[in-house]
Amino acid sequence: MGSEFVALGLTPVLISAFAGMACALPGNFLVLRKQALIGDAISHVVLPGIVVAYLLTGQVSTWPMMLGAAGAAVISVVLIEMIRRLGRIEYGAAMGVIFTTMFAAGVLLLEQSDTSRVHLDVEHALFGNLETLIWLQSDGWGSLLDPLSLAQLPPQFFRMVIAFFVISAFTYIFWRPLVLISFDEAYARTIGTQATVVGFLLVVLAAMAAVAAFDAVGSIIVIAMILCPPATARLLTNDIKTQVFLSLILALGATLIGYVVAGYLPLWLGYSNTLSAAGMIATVSGLLLASSAIYGRHRKRVI
Amino acid sequence: MLWAALSLSLGYNATLVTLGASLLGAAAGMAGTFLYLRKNALISDAISHATLPGLGFAFLVAFGFGIDGRQLLILLSGSALSAALGLYFVNWLTRETRLTQDTAIGCVLSVFFAFGVVLLTIIQVIPAGRKAGLESFLLGSTAGMLYSDALLILILSIITALVLFVFLRPIKLVVFDQGYSETLGISVRRVDFIILMVTLAVTVLGMKIVGLILIVALLIIPAVSARFWSERTNIILVTATLFGALSGYIGSAISAVSPGLPTGPIIVLCCFGLFLFSFLFAPKRGVLAVALDHYRFQKAVHLTQGLLSMAAAQPIYEPKTQRLLRRLGYIRADGVATETGKSLAAKTLLNEKRWSYWQEILKESDQLDGQAVFNLMDIETKLTPDQIKSIDQGLALKQGERM
Amino acid sequence: MMAGVALVSDQGVRLGEAREPGEEPLNIRGLTVSYGQVPAVYSIDFSVKSGSLMGIVGPNGAGKSTVLKAAMGILPLISGQVTFFGKPLKEARHRVAYVPQRASVDWDFPATVYDVVLMGLYPSLGLLRRVSKADKAKVAESLAKVGMQDFVDRQIGQLSGGQQQRVFLARSLVQQADVFLLDEPFAGVDAATETAIMGVLKGLQEDGKTIISVHHDLSTVSTYFDHLFLLNRKAVAYGPVAEVFTKENLSIAYGGKLAAAQLDTMGL
Numbered sequence: 016m017g018s019e020f021v022a023l024g025l026t027p028v029l030i031s032a033f034a035g036m037a038c039a040l041p042g043n044f045l046v047l048r049k050q051a052l053i054g055d056a057i058s059h060v061v062l063p064g065i066v067v068a069y070l071l072t073g074q075v076s077t078w079p080m081m082l083g084a085a086g087a088a089v090i091s092v093v094l095i096e097m098i099r100r101l102g103r104i105e106y107g108a109a110m111g112v113i114f115t116t117m118f119a120a121g122v123l124l125l126e127q128s129d130t131s132r133v134h135l136d137v138e139h140a141l142f143g144n145l146e147t148l149i150w151l152q153s154d155g156w157g158s159l160l161d162p163l164s165l166a167q168l169p170p171q172f173f174r175m176v177i178a179f180f181v182i183s184a185f186t187y188i189f190w191r192p193l194v195l196i197s198f199d200e201a202y203a204r205t206i207g208t209q210a211t212v213v214g215f216l217l218v219v220l221a222a223m224a225a226v227a228a229f230d231a232v233g234s235i236i237v238i239a240m241i242l243c244p245p246a247t248a249r250l251l252t253n254d255i256k257t258q259v260f261l262s263l264i265l266a267l268g269a270t271l272i273g274y275v276v277a278g279y280l281p282l283w284l285g286y287s288n289t290l291s292a293a294g295m296i297a298t299v300s301g302l303l304l305a306s307s308a309i310y311g312r313h314r315k316r317v318i
Numbered sequence: 319m320l321w322a323a324l325s326l327s328l329g330y331n332a333t334l335v336t337l338g339a340s341l342l343g344a345a346a347g348m349a350g351t352f353l354y355l356r357k358n359a360l361i362s363d364a365i366s367h368a369t370l371p372g373l374g375f376a377f378l379v380a381f382g383f384g385i386d387g388r389q390l391l392i393l394l395s396g397s398a399l400s401a402a403l404g405l406y407f408v409n410w411l412t413r414e415t416r417l418t419q420d421t422a423i424g425c426v427l428s429v430f431f432a433f434g435v436v437l438l439t440i441i442q443v444i445p446a447g448r449k450a451g452l453e454s455f456l457l458g459s460t461a462g463m464l465y466s467d468a469l470l471i472l473i474l475s476i477i478t479a480l481v482l483f484v485f486l487r488p489i490k491l492v493v494f495d496q497g498y499s500e501t502l503g504i505s506v507r508r509v510d511f512i513i514l515m516v517t518l519a520v521t522v523l524g525m526k527i528v529g530l531i532l533i534v535a536l537l538i539i540p541a542v543s544a545r546f547w548s549e550r551t552n553i554i555l556v557t558a559t560l561f562g563a564l565s566g567y568i569g570s571a572i573s574a575v576s577p578g579l580p581t582g583p584i585i586v587l588c589c590f591g592l593f594l595f596s597f598l599f600a601p602k603r604g605v606l607a608v609a610l611d612h613y614r615f616q617k618a619v620h621l622t623q624g625l626l627s628m629a630a631a632q633p634i635y636e637p638k639t640q641r642l643l644r645r646l647g648y649i650r651a652d653g654v655a656t657e658t659g660k661s662l663a664a665k666t667l668l669n670e671k672r673w674s675y676w677q678e679i680l681k682e683s684d685q686l687d688g689q690a691v692f693n694l695m696d697i698e699t700k701l702t703p704d705q706i707k708s709i710d711q712g713l714a715l716k717q718g719e720r721m
Numbered sequence: 722m723m724a725g726v727a728l729v730s731d732q733g734v735r736l737g738e739a740r741e742p743g744e745e746p747l748n749i750r751g752l753t754v755s756y757g758q759v760p761a762v763y764s765i766d767f768s769v770k771s772g773s774l775m776g777i778v779g780p781n782g783a784g785k786s787t788v789l790k791a792a793m794g795i796l797p798l799i800s801g802q803v804t805f806f807g808k809p810l811k812e813a814r815h816r817v818a819y820v821p822q823r824a825s826v827d828w829d830f831p832a833t834v835y836d837v838v839l840m841g842l843y844p845s846l847g848l849l850r851r852v853s854k855a856d857k858a859k860v861a862e863s864l865a866k867v868g869m870q871d872f873v874d875r876q877i878g879q880l881s882g883g884q885q886q887r888v889f890l891a892r893s894l895v896q897q898a899d900v901f902l903l904d905e906p907f908a909g910v911d912a913a914t915e916t917a918i919m920g921v922l923k924g925l926q927e928d929g930k931t932i933i934s935v936h937h938d939l940s941t942v943s944t945y946f947d948h949l950f951l952l953n954r955k956a957v958a959y960g961p962v963a964e965v966f967t968k969e970n971l972s973i974a975y976g977g978k979l980a981a982a983q984l985d986t987m988g989l
Contacts (some may be wrong), residue, residue: 032560051421119582204793235435255832291435317879
């Protein structure tokens with residue numbers, strides 16, 4: 016079991032765990048700022064981003080596509096803010112206009128481009144390719160100490176870990192302004208906080224998490240992980256530090272349980288096929304939310 | 319070729335799809351207007367994503383009973399049920415916990431969708447599931463649509479539009495003035511329920527044509543676009559309905575003649591085209607009109623304030639005002655008033671005094687009602703010569719008292 | 722010509738002439754703010770003398786809060802200049818404290834009373850500096866001043882409206898500013914809180930601070946404030962209460978709506 020797990024299971028688990036935590040971190044502030052659906056918008060516009068990157072470069076390579084996706088996320092956020100302010104449209108509606116249009120444009124471009132040669136399809140965009148992220152060079156747990164085989168880990172692993180640590184560092188450094196603009200944005204401005212800049216930074220962090228996670232685990236897990244662990248934690252505590260910490264634990268827990276259920280439950284039940292791990296992880300995060308909505312100590316509004 | 323599609327002469331299926339898409343667009347425009355005016359636009363996103371597990375489940379159940387699970391009616395019923403469940407969870411989370419509605423929507427849509435994906439991976443291993451073509455519901459596909467499917471969509475679209483039409487009055491009342499409609503005994507909850515059910519129906523119907531992700535666009539964009547054209551519910555409603563129908567009609571016609579172009583995205587991009595046009599060019603609420611008004615207003619404020627300061631022989635501090643006055647030739651580069659400037663300043667001051675006096679009269683007779691009239695307009699263009707004469711007499715009288 | 726006469730004789734009847742931007746704690750000239758095409762406040766001039774306790778009074782929709790928000794840079798200006806101690810807000814920020822309306826935030830936020838009051842110290846703490854003992858003492862001292870010392874660790878959602886208002890006041894106190902701008906501090910609070918807040922404000926005044934507060938209860942104006950700014954979209958009058966709080970000015974500000982009986986209860 017050991018060496019097989021290390022080769023086939025360890026990397027997908029670790030990648031999705033880091034993806035989940037990277038998404039949950041900015042998600043805490045999005046939930047508190049009532050901007051939860053920014054996560055939804057971002058995960059939809061990742062598709063047109065990578066399609067455009069593919070059309071521009073003509074090849075399926077990682078960095079251009081990551082840049083394309085990140086670019087699309089930032090553009091969508093700017094456009095949403097622009098039509099919201101200039102057109103005096105309510106936030107949710109402004110998001111609805113922009114992300115559906117960008118998604119439609121992405122699908123159209125995708126269908127128009129010659130995709131038969133390349134592995135670039137909607138399914139991949141939605142579900143990711145978690146199951147293919149294997150570590151063939153490994154030889155049991157001992158490989159974790161072997162630099163040569165460590166270097167052979169799938170690149171998604173390194174990207175996700177780096178993304179997680181970058182996002183954590185920014186959250187740590189900008190903790191005070193992030194809390195301040197989430198609680199009382201007008202006051203934040205009066206004491207000299209660049210509320211617009213910090214608000215934009217938050218969205219960029221969420222976009223970074225989404226883009227890094229997208230390639231490995233697909234976009235459905237992204238929005239579930241941005242929202243469900245923070246929402247669950249919100250119902251369990253009244254302290255923001257605890258909430259953020261709990262949301263990381265919950266993201267980790269959902270990943271582990273979801274992965275095991277998707278990968279091993281059918282086998283134990285005697286079926287030979289596995290289920291979508293990304294889908295199952297998101298489903299588990301939803302079940303965790305449901306149970307905290309029923310039993311959570313602080314599930315009720317205090318006022 | 320496009321003309322053939324637009325004039326509905328491309329054969330039965332294409333015609334039915336075009337008609338269905340137009341009707342669907344109209345119904346979505348209507349339902350969307352109510353959602354938008356109730357500030358509930360993105361609930362449609364939760365509804366649409368929540369259809370996926372129902373779709374998969376319906377297929378599995380039908381398969382279990384040995385029925386061909388691809389029958390549209392079965393799939394649509396399953397989708398409707400799971401969307402309703404998703405809707406229930408959104409409301410439950412918002413009502414029973416401290417989570418806000420946007421968070422509830424996001425959580426429900428992602429979890430339902432993810433669970434739907436899990437079901438799809440089960441379906442794919444069933445031999446019949448491989449060719450089930452359930453993916454076509456994600457992005458919509460009219461290719462390979464059966465005559466009976468197209469007919470079903472058409473009929474259901476008509477029913478949906480009819481339901482909305484029948485309940486138009488109470489819905490409009492609630493949207494327009496919730497408090498007043500309650501005094502009339504209209505249940506706001508019931509009306510919201512009707513709006514959501516119609517939205518649900520539109521979503522489920524739209525899945526086959528534009529796909530479950532893009533149906534959200536049809537529910538939001540026409541309504542938002544229509545809002546730019548009017549302040550009145552009736553006109554917004556009609557405009558949104560027209561925009562929705564037009565997008566469905568043109569979009570499906572374009573895609574009928576060019577098989578490479580998927581219907582859903584084309585319809586959505588048609589919607590967006592209408593949005594962009596409204597956003598930029600609508601009179602009054604459009605961006606260009608607002609910017610122009612703002613510029614004019616700001617200029618008028620600076621000009622009036624600057625001229626009044628000149629009239630009172632006070633220094634002008636604000637650089638913007640100084641620049642404006644200089645550019646118009648009312649003050650010289652060294653800040654001294656020119657002859658034109660002086661006479662205009664006197665005129666502005668007179669205008670200001672006349673307005674102030676007029677406002678006092680209105681205030682005394684309680685006709686002003688808190689809505690102060692501001693003194694940026696030329697009073698001589700707003701009041702009759704007789705009124706102005708009486709104002710001037712009043713002013714002269716006051717002047718005399720003070721002396 | 723009538724206009725010619727008016728040029729000399731009629732300036733600054735009610736308002737006094739617009740001043741050079743001096744060292745006043747707050748000086749506003751030519752301020753116009755609008756939502757869309759309707760000005761919320763129009764061409765406002767006013768200034769506050771150092772050490773005064775000033776109320777901003779006017780009917781509903783007169784633009785009282787708008788003036789404060791515009792002064793604090795929260796709303797964009799159509800025209801006008803705002804200076805604090807002769808300098809724009811950017812350069813005088815550390816001397817200015819703002820207390821927003823209690824209803825402007827969601828109190829169901831995962832924070833304690835301590836967390837909220839500490840926010841007032843964020844400008845001096847910067848991004849990463851640790852909270853020192855002295856900082857904690859400042860928070861405790863401010864809370865004691867508003868009578869909330871026993872609630873340090875309380876979740877803010879569990880406070881009453883009056884207690885929430887006191888926390889907001891405490892947050893501004895730790896900023897150790899020289900001028901305080903308060904937006905409707907007495908809206909929806911209990912009588913005890915109103916007295917407590919008024920005590921704190923008078924105490925600040927004794928320390929030489931300047932206080933400007935939006936207020937809507939005309940019956941308490943003369944006991945609470947020594948200066949008054951009367952406003953109804955346009956500035957009606959400002960200055961010492963005794964000079965400004967007159968029947969004439971009130972009827973200009975409130976129009977015919979202010980019933981005679983109401984004026985009687987105020988002793989006017």
